[in-house]
Amino acid sequence: MQLLSMVVFLTLSIMSSIVMMFVSSLFWVWVMTDMSTIFMIPFLSGETRRKKSWFTGVATYFIVQFFGSAMILISMIIQWGSPTSPYCSALMCFGFSLKLGLVPLHFWVARSFIHFHYGGIFVVGAGQKVFIISAVPLFSDVPICANVFYWSAMVSMLYGPVAMFHAITVKSFLAYSSVNHTGFLVICSYFGLHLVFIYAFIYCVSMFFLNFFFWSGGCKLMKDLGTELPLHYKTGFFSIGLSFCGFPPFLDFCTKFLVIQLAIECQVPGVVVIILASSLINLVVWIWVISLAASCEMRESFTPTGSVGQNVLNISCVIWNLFMGMGFSMLY
Template sequence: MNPMTFSLIMMTMILGTLLVMTSSHWFLVWAGFEMNMLAIIPLLTKQHNPRSTEAATKYFMTQATASMFLMMAAIINLLYTGHWSIQKLINPMASIMMTTALAMKLGLSPFHFWVPEVTQGIPLLSGLILLTWQKLAPLSILYMISPLTNTNILMIMALLSIAIGGWGGLNQTQLRKIMAYSSIAHMGWMMSILVYNPTMMLLNLYIYIPMTITTFSLLMMNSTTTTTSLSHMWNKMPLITMIILITMLSLGGLPPLTGFLPKWLIIQELVKNNSIIMSTTMALLALLNLYFYTRITYTTSLTMFPTTNNTKIMWQFKYPKQTLYTPPMIIISTLILPMSPMTLILE
């Protein structure tokens, strides 16, 4: 891609997200979502093949439908209240439609079908942007309208997303699909706490994004997309392979890694608000995520593929792809749990 074109696309995508996050007018929010959606389509089709074209088409259709729901909700609310303000979402029908539209943009269940398919059909860098940056705009709107949303619908979507995010990843061997289902589950955890404590949802987001960036960066460093290729990496880069597995276990929420912190705090907050059944179900469903990450770790580290003697010493050669930001991101993704008392004080 032409560097000038790439810079223009990235600037448009960033400005679209910032427009959504800083607006208090529904029309500007809609315009920001449209800028964001149209800017990321060329990034999804950066590799010109039928699979990426199919993924971009699925993404476009889903996001366009969600934008239509969002504008319809804003117009219904305008006719009812006479206001375009985000904080004036009073009409129950408009609130339900707005929650549905934002759930479609986030990939919450039952509107999750596009997330694994789109993530699988695009390059790793585009998948990273899709699962991190593209979540910021819808989550910022949900954060602003959280007192006005339909609580029951949001909690049902959250529980379904955690369940689908766990079950969907059980039979996957493609790492991009596994990361997509993990994203669906994490979005479910964020939605479950949004009603009671929106600030804790932001904490979950602040931890989820570095973990996803670290995992995708390490996969891009080695051009790894399947569990088989990850297994063969032991001969080339044993340390990097071990770090990828630890980061994935952190994504699954295994203590004492960083990913356990938001799950622990969210369950604690739900128990304080007498949501005992909800928190217990979420904790049990989180084991599904942890299971398929543990299975990847087992198949990669404890079952060695047959190799020749020459390939067993490849790790000794210098690897040219080195990134400066990788070590601090690895530390943030795996070793933040001892800082949890500070986090509780900030809360």
């Protein structure tokens, strides 16, 4: 019954997020954003195992999202009363940056994620942010707000992998990974929403595999990945790690290479430098993670040792990261 309740509220949250993308009024965007957040609360608190610390993460998430929504609402009220006021865009930029968890307003991400279940981490850290980013209005009326928003995204791309390298727990590692990829999604929105949806789909599928692998092994500490990560999923995990490392022709490399090409064409050298620097740090971080996950059973990890379903999931992850990357590079 509890699992059914989680599915129902998650479905309602997704429906609200989808409606958010098709409304033209900023007011209804704000309404659907709040509805999505409210429906997320029962899903996040519906831990299948009894856990006393769930309230800390849910409460932090709800308070931060409520405060961000309040800033967006105040900005709309100011806009209705004084359309030329620059404070409107400033408050709206602050509200959306807080809801997304961009640096320096990322303080809530790790504090919430460490108490979420892995399903909640996936939805809040990957799925829900896609809809919010696509709903963020352009701050063309006040260029300084647009600059602050995009620079915050670029700093997030650098800070995320650095914090990932110092993460002790798996869930805090996923939190800072979310900060990193949220920054990249915001940068993608600069070149067009179609690019946001392309990378968001790729990122969400990869994070689904990653969260599922961590959940199946009950992984808690980064240093224990070698023993906690199931042996039959290690091949798939290594393919995700190599993709996030930025090795060609894996999928993550192909998408970032596309964004770099667009940045060069649009003559935005700062974005190129930031993406390359972030990719270099990610390379170091994921090599470290792969070395943690590697163990003396490396030879056995390349042989199918799980059930049929587990082996199919593992092979699907490898195909997704390697062969889909090759297909994506041929397409673009």
